[in-house]
Amino acid sequence: xxxxxxxxxxxxxxxxxxxxxxxxxxxxxxxxxxxxxxxxxxxxxxxxxxxxxxxxxxxxxxxxxxxxxxxxxxxxxxxxxxxxxxxxxxxxxxxxxxxxxxxxxxxxxxxxxxxxxxxxxxxxxxxxxxxxxxxxxxxxxxxxxxxxxxxxxxxxxxxxxxxxxxxxxxxxxxxxxxxxxxxxxxxxxxxxxxxxxxxxxxxxxxxxxxxxxxxxxxxxxxxxxxxxxxxxxxxxxxxxxxxxxxxxxxxxxxxxxxxxxxxxxxxxxxxxxxxxxxxxxxxxxxxx
Ligand code: NAD
Numbered sequence: 001x002x003x004x005x006x007x008x009x010x011x012x013x014x015x016x017x018x019x020x021x022x023x024x025x026x027x028x029x030x031x032x033x034x035x036x037x038x039x040x041x042x043x044x045x046x047x048x049x050x051x052x053x054x055x056x057x058x059x060x061x062x063x064x065x066x067x068x069x070x071x072x073x074x075x076x077x078x079x080x081x082x083x084x085x086x087x088x089x090x091x092x093x094x095x096x097x098x099x100x101x102x103x104x105x106x107x108x109x110x111x112x113x114x115x116x117x118x119x120x121x122x123x124x125x126x127x128x129x130x131x132x133x134x135x136x137x138x139x140x141x142x143x144x145x146x147x148x149x150x151x152x153x154x155x156x157x158x159x160x161x162x163x164x165x166x167x168x169x170x171x172x173x174x175x176x177x178x179x180x181x182x183x184x185x186x187x188x189x190x191x192x193x194x195x196x197x198x199x200x201x202x203x204x205x206x207x208x209x210x211x212x213x214x215x216x217x218x219x220x221x222x223x224x225x226x227x228x229x230x231x232x233x234x235x236x237x238x239x240x241x242x243x244x245x246x247x248x249x250x251x252x253x254x255x256x257x258x259x260x261x262x263x264x265x266x267x268x269x270x271x272x273x274x275x276x277x278x279x280x281x282x283x284x285x286x287x288x
Contacts, residue, residue, distance in 0.1 A: 110144025
């Protein structure tokens with residue numbers, strides 16, 4: 001580290017609270033070192049109250065940019081100068097880029113989802129996806145998939161606080177993209193089964209399968225899946241979720257956790273700041 005830091009080093013931040021558990025500093029600093037890039041990445045405990053001053057500091061200190069995480073992903077928007085069109089549709093920002101004092105907001109979670117499928121040689125463009133969840137991850141995935149050419153999107157959510165968000169997502173996707181999006185109640189199990197069976201890919205973005213729900217899954221019956229489908233769980237701890245086990249029991253071979261998405265959302269931010277490709281396989285070995 002000391003060999004790399006000098007008077008020219010550019011700082012990239014991570015602004016969130018709590019944040020000390022994050023893997024992002026390890027991810028980015030190892031990638032900078034591997035490629036010999038003169039950047040340093042540091043995590044800052046920043047909540048909503050400190051956010052305006054922290055964002056202004058990006059300009060004042062001429063930082064290259066920052067990642068933004070909870071609770072700041074929406075609150076940061078009015079503090080920025082520009083928004084990438086996908087971030088504007090998603091209504092959240094996880095990456096800020098500073099170009100000579102002009103701050104632009106991006107969301108890379110959906111990009112990471114699509115890129116992780118590309119990495120596996122899988123192309124869902126022109127096909128149908130059933131997606132459970134319309135929170136932060138579900139919204140980013142839905143919008144990016146629609147922008148990238150997924151033809152049909154059946155979004156399932158339970159009637160909780162995120163339902164209105166799901167309504168908003170479906171409306172925006174239908175208005176602004178060529179994708180046909182429909183909203184379905186997760187409580188309607190027959191409809192859920194039928195839509196999954198009619199899809200090229202089923203994606204779970206609810207967090208069911210992660211602690212404290214690690215023994216749960218929204219789909220419990222292997223007969224709901226076809227062998228030629230893709231089943232994608234955004235959870236990556238545990239590495240094999242209950243949903244993935246059900247899919248494997250059905251004989252599905254294209255079954256994925258959220259690890260590739262997590263690495264690729266970081267790689268997309270890395271590219272926005274540095275213009276370089278993150279050495280994803282090298283970082284995967286360091287982190288996992
Ligand atoms: P969120 O709280 O914003 O949204 C959660 C969504 O799941 C909502 O739509 C909610 O209605 C639904 N939901 C929650 N509990 C449910 C339950 N018991 N049954 C049915 N639906 C339920 O959360 P988020 O930030 O979108 O994260 C969701 C998941 O995605 C988490 O597991 C998170 O770890 C994962 N994630 C992964 C990545 C990645 O890079 N792999 C990135 C972001 C989030």
